Structure formats: C-alpha cells, structure tokens
Amino acid sequence: MGNTLRGRFAPSPTGHMHLGNAWTALLAWLQVRSAGGTMVLRMEDLDPDRSRPAYAAALQVDLRWLGLDWDEGPDAGGDYGPYCQSVRSEFYQEAFERLAAAGRTYPCYCTRAELAAAAPHASDGEQRYPGTCRNRKVSRTDRKPAMRLLVPPGSISYSDLLYGEIQQNIEQSVGDFVLRRSDGVYAYQLAVVVDDAAMHITHVLRGNDLIASTPRQLLLYRLLSLKQPVFTHVPLLLGQDGSRLSKRHGDLSLTILRRRGIRPEQIVGYLACQAGLIPEYSAVEAKELIACFDISRLAKKPVVIPGNITEILA
Ligand code: GLU
Numbered sequence: 574m575g576n577t578l579r580g581r582f583a584p585s586p587t588g589h590m591h592l593g594n595a596w597t598a599l600l601a602w603l604q605v606r607s608a609g610g611t612m613v614l615r616m617e618d619l620d621p622d623r624s625r626p627a628y629a630a631a632l633q634v635d636l637r638w639l640g641l642d643w644d645e646g647p648d649a650g651g652d653y654g655p656y657c658q659s660v661r662s663e664f665y666q667e668a669f670e671r672l673a674a675a676g677r678t679y680p681c682y683c684t685r686a687e688l689a690a691a692a693p694h695a696s697d698g699e700q701r702y703p704g705t706c707r708n709r710k711v712s713r714t715d716r717k718p719a720m721r722l723l724v725p726p727g728s729i730s731y732s733d734l735l736y737g738e739i740q741q742n743i744e745q746s747v748g749d750f751v752l753r754r755s756d757g758v759y760a761y762q763l764a765v766v767v768d769d770a771a772m773h774i775t776h777v778l779r780g781n782d783l784i785a786s787t788p789r790q791l792l793l794y795r796l797l798s799l800k801q802p803v804f805t806h807v808p809l810l811l812g813q814d815g816s817r818l819s820k821r822h823g824d825l826s827l828t829i830l831r832r833r834g835i836r837p838e839q840i841v842g843y844l845a846c847q848a849g850l851i852p853e854y855s856a857v858e859a860k861e862l863i864a865c866f867d868i869s870r871l872a873k874k875p876v877v878i879p880g881n882i883t884e885i886l887a
Pocket residue numbers: 583584585617765778779780783
C-alpha cells in the first residue's frame with residue numbers, strides 16, 4: 574500500500590468545465606488507473622471572489638458524465654480530507670508559520686499599481702518582484718500587507734515525465750513570491766504544495782500552463798521538508814484564436830457540447846486520439862483506455878481545437 578501511486582485532479586471551480594479541463598482530467602485519471610493507484614479529487618476553491626459552489630457541483634457532474642471517477646474527494650471522503658481548499662486554511666497557516674519562524678517571510682505593502690510600475694515589461698504575464706519591501710524596516714499601519722517568501726539564490730531543477738529536465742532561477746525570474754495575499758487568502762503556490770503533501774500525492778499531472786510554477790513549488794517542498802511528487806505537465810488545448818482554452822471559449826464547455834447531443838465517449842475518443850492513445854478518432858469509453866495509456870505517446874505541442882469540433886465529434 575505504501576508504494577501505491579496517488580494522483581489527483583485539482584480544478585478551480587471558477588467556471589464550467591471545458592474540453593481543456595476534460596483533457597487534463599482524463600490524462601491524470603488514466604495515469605492513476607493504469608497504475609492501479611488512488612485518484613483524488615480536490616476542489617481548489619481558495620479564492621472566495623472567483624469560486625462558486627455551483628461550479629464545484631457541476632464539475633463533479635461533468636467528470637462523472639465523462640466516465641471519470643475518484644476514490645477520495647469532497648463527496649467521497651477519504652483519510653486526508655477535507656478535500657476543498659476553502660476549508661483547509663489551518664494547514665496553510667501551519668506551513669506559513671513554519672516558514673515565518675525560519676525567517677523566510679516578510680510583509681509586502683506594495684500596491685498593484687506600484688508593482689506594475691516597478692516591472693512594466695513582464696513578457697509572459699509573470700512579473701519579477703523587484704524586492705521593494707525586502708529590506709523595509711518599518712511596518713505600516715494604514716494597509717494590510719501581503720506576505721512574501723524570501724527566495725534564496727540559485728537554480729531549481731527537476732525532471733518532468735514528459736518535458737524532461739526543467740530548470741529555473743526563481744530569484745531572477747519571479748523573485749520573492751506571495752505566500753499570503755493582503756486579504757489573508759493563502760496563495761495557490763503554498764496551498765497546492767501543502768495539500769499535495771498532506772494528501773500523499775505521488776504523481777501530479779496537470780496542464781503545462783503551470784510548468785513555470787513547479788520550481789516555486791519545489792522550493793517550498795524543500796523549505797518545508799516535504800516529499801515532492803513526480804511531475805508531468807501536458808500540452809494545452811488551444812482555441813482557434815491560438816489562446817488557451819478558457820471560459821471565454823464557452824462553446825467548448827461540456828455543458829454546451831452535451832446540449833448539442835455530443836456523447837461522453839465522443840469527447841473521450843477525440844481526446845484519446847489527440848493523446849496518441851488510439852490511431853484515429855472513434856468513440857471510446859474512458860475505461861477502455863486504461864490498458865493502452867502511455868504518456869510517451871503524448872506529443873509535446875499544443876492541440877488546436879478546430880472550429881467545427883461539434884461536427885467532427887458527431
Ligand atoms: N487549480 C489549478 C487549476 O485549475 C490546478 C492546480 C494544479 O493542478 O496544481 O488551474
């Protein structure tokens with residue numbers, strides 16, 4: 574039991590599930606099921622402004638409709654719950670306090686506008702924090718600070734199961750990153766590490782929009798003396814406009830596709846074909862793919878979803 578693979582799907586319930594979420598969920602599920610492992614569903618409803626219980630409920634309906642199940646989760650229970658981040662603050666606080674006690678955190682009073690002015694040329698949407706508050710001696714009383722991690726110099730590297738060796742110098746690329754927002758909400762980077770460790774996740778498979786977050790998370794594993802999982806990032810699904818599938822591509826939500834009469838096996842078959850698991854498109858049930866799952870068949874390039882996807886699937 575001790576060596577059993579444990580994987581997870583960790584959606585943020587901030588909108589309806591679309592083909593891109595289905596792709597990641599299917600691949601994470603196949604990685605677990607093909608190894609006879611344990612599947613965990615964790616709701617990353619950390620951000621109270623953006624998460625909605627109705628989306629969390631709909632996500633679970635959509636996952637089941639696709640034929641994906643889980644052994645532990647918000648409804649299923651399990652030994653390492655609760656499985657919703659909104660009720661796990663005490664875990665994040667404990668980890669945060671350990672980092673603070675080790676002298677690794679500091680308050681940051683910079684406003685959004687100040688941050689934008691200090692680093693206006695962020696190329697990939699990720700700004701490097703210039704360290705403005707690192708050496709600030711006086712604390713302010715007029716506003717609540719965010720709390721940042723004092724990032725040590727040096728590079729972090731790891732071996733991704735699909736993309737191979739990944740290396741990043743966090744201090745140079747993102748700088749001291751936020752652990753807790755000024756409104757008291759713990760940051761994704763901290764919460765995801767605390768939860769994956771607490772839930773004994775051995776394998777993380779997720780979209781490669783998060784590949785640049787992984788070194789930050791590895792740093793936190795190290796500083797908190799937690800055991801790190803094996804990471805696999807998978808290519809993203811893109812819309813016709815070349816941008817990452819998101820809520821904006823409403824047409825590609827599972828709710829809409831279902832309403833148009835598309836069956837789950839058609840979606841699963843299409844995704845399986847894109848993942849190289851079946852040679853050509855045909856309707857297939859998720860469980861039929863367990864025996865042929867092989868991560869090395871996955872191409873590393875993004876998958877562009879054609880505009881006439883409904884016709885292709887039907
Ligand atoms: N909650 C994140 C998302 O929906 C995924 C986090 C992860 O898989 O680490 O984008």
